[in-house]
Amino acid sequence: MTTRRSFVASALGSVALIGGSRFGFAQSAPAGYPADYADLIAKAKKEGRVAIYTSTDEAQGQPLVDAFKQAYGIAVDYNGLGTTEVYNRVISEGAANQVGADVSWTSSMDLQMVLASKGLLDTYASPEAAQLPLTSIYKDMVYGTSVEPVAMIYNKNLLKAEWIPKTRADLVKLLQEHGKELKGKVASFDPEKSGIGFLLAQTDLQNTTSFWDLAKAFGAAEGKVYGSSGAMREKVVSGEQILAFNVIGSYALQWRKESDVVGVSFANDYTAAFQRVASVTKNAPHPAAGRLFLDFMLSEKGQAILAGKGVPPLRKSYKGPLDADEIGKLTGGNMKVIPVDEKLAGNMVPKMRAEFFQVWKKAMRGEG
Numbered sequence: 001m002t003t004r005r006s007f008v009a010s011a012l013g014s015v016a017l018i019g020g021s022r023f024g025f026a027q028s029a030p031a032g033y034p035a036d037y038a039d040l041i042a043k044a045k046k047e048g049r050v051a052i053y054t055s056t057d058e059a060q061g062q063p064l065v066d067a068f069k070q071a072y073g074i075a076v077d078y079n080g081l082g083t084t085e086v087y088n089r090v091i092s093e094g095a096a097n098q099v100g101a102d103v104s105w106t107s108s109m110d111l112q113m114v115l116a117s118k119g120l121l122d123t124y125a126s127p128e129a130a131q132l133p134l135t136s137i138y139k140d141m142v143y144g145t146s147v148e149p150v151a152m153i154y155n156k157n158l159l160k161a162e163w164i165p166k167t168r169a170d171l172v173k174l175l176q177e178h179g180k181e182l183k184g185k186v187a188s189f190d191p192e193k194s195g196i197g198f199l200l201a202q203t204d205l206q207n208t209t210s211f212w213d214l215a216k217a218f219g220a221a222e223g224k225v226y227g228s229s230g231a232m233r234e235k236v237v238s239g240e241q242i243l244a245f246n247v248i249g250s251y252a253l254q255w256r257k258e259s260d261v262v263g264v265s266f267a268n269d270y271t272a273a274f275q276r277v278a279s280v281t282k283n284a285p286h287p288a289a290g291r292l293f294l295d296f297m298l299s300e301k302g303q304a305i306l307a308g309k310g311v312p313p314l315r316k317s318y319k320g321p322l323d324a325d326e327i328g329k330l331t332g333g334n335m336k337v338i339p340v341d342e343k344l345a346g347n348m349v350p351k352m353r354a355e356f357f358q359v360w361k362k363a364m365r366g367e368g
Helices: 037-047 058-072 083-095 109-117 168-178 195-207 211-220 229-238 247-257 287-298 300-308 323-328 348-365
Strands: 005-009 049-054 075-080 103-106 142-157 186-189 225-226 243-248 261-266 270-280 335-337
Touching: 037 049, 037 058, 037 287, 049 058, 049 083, 049 287, 058 247, 058 287, 058 300, 083 103, 083 168, 083 195, 103 109, 103 229, 103 287, 109 142, 109 195, 109 270, 142 229, 142 247, 142 287, 142 323, 168 211, 186 195, 195 211, 195 243, 195 270, 195 348, 211 348, 225 229, 229 243, 229 247, 229 261, 243 247, 247 261, 247 335, 270 287, 287 300
Parallel strands: 049 075, 049 103, 186 225, 186 243, 270 335
Antiparallel strands: 005 075, 103 270, 142 243, 142 261, 142 270
């Protein structure tokens, strides 16, 4: 679960064994970058600090922060927030001309696209752009950093083995046929309180014919909704909930390693996958450091570090744990990746949202 606090990665830690500085920090442009990139590094070092607003769990983000600090000697303020809070803070600070974030990094792709449409994100042509799929970049403002299939998690001690859903159709059938036995024991995101929850609901609605069947069955079983994947994990581990669906898959895989209780299943007939997106904020207090951090995150080294903490890399050339082949096998080859494009902002139109929630609330009451 993402912690709602800030931690500062001090620049006084271990020095890297790269670069030409007497302090051991990188001074020259990375291989393949334009020669004048050294000027950006120098400006970032002079700024001395970068502030990140993110919904990414601290446990996954800390190794990236540590490696960046070690490479460049720049302090990092890592603000772990929920998806909606990242959006609200960028909006409110922008309106007040008191921008605090240099980089916003979030799983709520649609909210990030709204920030772009409101002119709150800066344009920056990253040298790493060529290594990303075309569907992962929007106007040099929004960059995909990972590909994240959603999963189902369950309590292995409480869910009958024959009930474990292998497909989305299995999940719908399970709730329809065994809703009474699972009454109050199934969980998912709250689309009203969670940005990623709303994004996944819209993706499922637009790409399946079973969304409302699942929603109605979930409501009839008195399903519970939560604001984060971490909250669902806690309930499943404790046994208060037996099954949770539309959980962030990278978290789920890590939890399976850490707990004998947690089981993980991916729907191999249809699995939605979002991209965790990052942008440099308009009028950022440390714009050069923000650009440097974004590039580092997208670099071969940065992507490998994220993979080491269970975040599936987006970089096309990446080969290793959680690469495209492994993710394809996990999801049965039927993964639907949400593209980074302006259509996402359309999902946030107030009239459309109001109409969706009117039907959603009816479904959650078990009405059809």
